[in-house]
Amino acid sequence: MMTASSRTRKEHTMTLKPRTCEEQVQMLADLHEIQNLFSRFLYLHLAGRDEETADQFAQETPGVRAEFPTIGIYDGIESVRRFYVGAGKHVEDDRLGHLHLHTLTTPVIEVARDGQTAQGVWISPGVETAPNKNGVRALWHWIKYGVDFVKENGTWKLWHLHIYRIFSTPPGQSWAEPTPVPDLNLPEEIRPDRPSSYTWVYSPEVATEHIPAPPAPYDTWDESRAYVQG
């Protein structure tokens, strides 16, 4: 289980070895590719291109994971693909009226000194819109992302994707008022492998938490850094 103290600790782990000029230029190219990759992932998700969405994850690197706060954790690329492609078929159906629009703002991205992995966090104002038995439900939907990336055959890929809730609220209603979480009633074939590790969401009765903490500069991958723990 992730705790606030474990994530905060990593913010202060500073690398001591400076990059050469050549390495700094490579790092700038890596930062750009990582931002493009994650943005492109959200465009594909929004457009219901589910196979291509899953393709943005590492296909050969062990330990791919995705955690969704109200659903659970998917372990391994096959499970992550099962979720994205399966949800597209079973939950979105013909996609009429669906709008799952997530943006990326406020980035903090750190590329490992060895250039093989990277970590990033973003704050994401967005909207969720989906038909249900009462019509079409629209929500302002603010979340945060904590993501680990890995270089696979020379290309950056998503490795661990973790979505953290901030609030979901219908247009015209304050986020300080409760909004019931809809029962997703996921079909068996797209259920998660295990439950979520972290389910914080805004309410007047809870304090905000420093999770996910922005990544600190680091030299090489250490599994304890992962935004989704194995």
Next chain:
Amino acid sequence: VISPDLESRLARVEAAQARSTATHEIQNLMGRYEFWHVANLHQRCLGLFALETPGVRIEVPGGLYEGRAGVERFFLAYHGDHDADRPGSRLDGDMHMHTLTTPVIEIADDLRTAKGAWISPGHETMAGRNPHTGEPLPAKPRAYWAWIKYGADFAREHGHWKIWHLGVYATFLAPYDTSWVDAEHVPTKAALPPDKAPDRFLEDPAPWMYAADKPHLNVPPPPEPYATFDEATAYASP
């Protein structure tokens, strides 16, 4: 004497450095456009466009402004009566704020052009007249959420990156307290007089605008890495 290995490493570093600089300049160019737009500095925005490059254009909901003359008409006439640099403009309560998020920016291998896409949460507060139709509005401004996407091509003119094709792809425009599912469509350019009208009227609402009975389209598609500009991938209704 520079060794072949060092020469090759230098070339790689120089190419990567040029791409990083271009990416930064393009993000700043688009950011500057948004800051000037919300401050109603529309005449000034003209300087951000590739006015000397054939094919310069702006697509906004409902219409396409083509060529240098079209782009000038858009900023000087369509936006002409609410420009902070023009005395007598009606500016009180008028605010059109569009942000830039979720960037995908690709620089051509030849470094001559670039392409970018952004998702833009924003809001529009309409005062004086409806900027889309020209019709007078009540004294109290009307506030809307305005979420759009941008797809833009960039070209270099005199050593500077400029906006070449700007596509504004609206996702929804909804009163601040109304769901985008329930919001009525606001008609756009049809009522404009000729001196403010686009060169070409476009389908309104556009196929990519949200509606409960439509699927959301991958428009504009985020750019892919590319070697040299291909007109078939151009944004803004080529």
